[in-house]
Amino acid sequence: MARIIVVTSGKGGVGKTTTSAAIAMGLAKKGHKTAVIDFDVGLRNLDLIMGCERRVVYDFVNVINQEATLNQALIRDKNCNLLYILPASQTRDKDALSLEGVGRVLDELKKDFKYIVCDSPAGIEKGAHLAMYFADDAFVVTNPEVSSVRDSDRMLGILASKSRRAELSEEPIKEYLLLTRYSPDRVKLGEMLSVDDVQEILSLHLLGVIPESKSVLNASNSGTPVILDEKSDAGQAYADIVARYLGENRPHRFIDDKKGFFRNFFGGK
Amino acid sequence: MSIDSQKKTNMQSALEFKSSTFSVPVLVLSSVDLILIEQQLQEKINLAPEFFRNSPVVLDLQEINKHGYDIDVTALTDIIRKAGLLPIGMRGGNIQQNKQALELLIPVYSIHSGSELAENKKQKKITPAPKQKADSDTSVITTTLITQPIRSGQRIYAEGDLVILAQVSAGSEIMAEGNIHVYNTLRGRAMAGVRGNTEARIFCFDLQAELISIAGNYKVSEDLDETVRNKPVQIYLQEQALIIKDIVQHN
DSSP states (O other): OOEEEEEEOSSSSSSHHHHHHHHHHHHHHTTOOEEEEEOOTTSOOHHHHTTOGGGOOSOHHHHHTTSSOHHHHOEEOSSOTTEEEEOOOSSSOGGGOOHHHHHHHHHHHHHHOSEEEEEOOSSSSHHHHHHHHTOSEEEEEEOSSHHHHHHHHHHHHHHHHHSHHHHTTOSOOEEEEEEEEEOHHHHHTTSSOOHHHHHHHHOOEEEEEEEOOHHHHHHHHHTSOGGGOTTSHHHHHHHHHHHHHTTOOOOOOSSSOHHHHHHIIIIIO | OHHHHHHHHHSOOOOOOOOOOOOOOEEEOOOOOHHHHHHHHHHHHHHSHHHHTTOEEEEEOHHHHHTTOOOOHHHHHHHHHHTTOEEEEEESOOHHHHHHHHHTTOOEEOHHHHHHHHHHHHHHHHSOHHHHHHHTTTSOOOEEEEOSOBOTTOEEEESSEEEEOSOBOTTOEEEESSOEEEEEEEOSEEEEOTTSOTTOOEEEEEEOOSEEEETTEEEEGGGSOTTTTTSOEEEEEETTEEEEEESSOOO
């Protein structure tokens, strides 16, 4: 049974697209056929992060308007042949998406794919609503600062009340917390909310913490999802997250500062 | 039997009966003067000709029959059809009128099924819960129980008491006509006794609220004393003043 994952946050700039690209790649690398859809119509970025911007012919809106078939619009990733990208349209706006259209495309994808990752736009308007409406699981991407936490909380309320599962009174969407741009040093100095602070406010299952890392920007600029940079801490953190999502039990590695991490690394196991 | 079912499975189903609700204009007649009816109907249609063109309509004869008048359904139908409307039903007719309607292939509806249902629905939509309660003040006061977190931006309204087992986030709003119990952290806005019940109270395990109010008397977070913050407290009204007290009484 295919599962639809929405990567959402409410707030912009917290790392939704980076996360979407990384976990989609991670799931595909684990042998699951995965599609990742850019719902940010008008501000498309996913194709850049995935490094396929030069191969975009048709887009999500074309498929919704039935101007192109799904197979024409899906772009196969150059690094992993189980991963496909459905880019957003850059020349349209979010009104080009319709509930029926999105539902139809997702239904078609579900026949062929194991995981469908929906990269939500920021905000709580139409684009974000449609990205989460059909979801089975939600990855709520949050930065350790108050406004991002507040926006995530708002988004969790919307997931619980305005999704298809909520409207049909089905089992609710499974919600996971992803804390990105985390810096243990700054937490220590009291400049940043800690994991515990965030969890106290959101009371949500923590799927993983992504440390603030230069490798994320480098990966974005070079168009390769950061998870492929196996040497980087962010890449490893995303690999852990994918593994945990798939049911593996992996300890959290990036919550404490680096010294602690190395001590664990050399002394522990 | 077995052959039948086999046939069924082999065939693609060509049709299916489904129940569906429509909103159809009802033409309530209060006169039997056909000329007057025709004239006034035309006037109404002239106001919005596009809206009425080929519009389905149900005829309601209840008013007429209440006064014991009789009307020629055939002639009435002619007038309505001439005006560009399409009669798809009739209700409130007597036996004679119903028979006439059926001869004209116009379905007959019972006056109750349609109107009462519609009325009920209307009431639910227009008047929210509080008014119903005002109508029957003696009726059972309900308690609303919530086990899921109340997230930022959500609003909860309870007619009676409100009991919440999960946290109430900052940026949310919980309201009750009766008491509010939050067996977790209260960070949002909590308003008890919103319809003026000064006896209502707020109880919470951990007070971090943005605003608390009982029967319209409120305090914002800034006005809360540090001694009551992050504690299990109860809040009640005494001579127009909000009293915030530890739930656990130390004597």
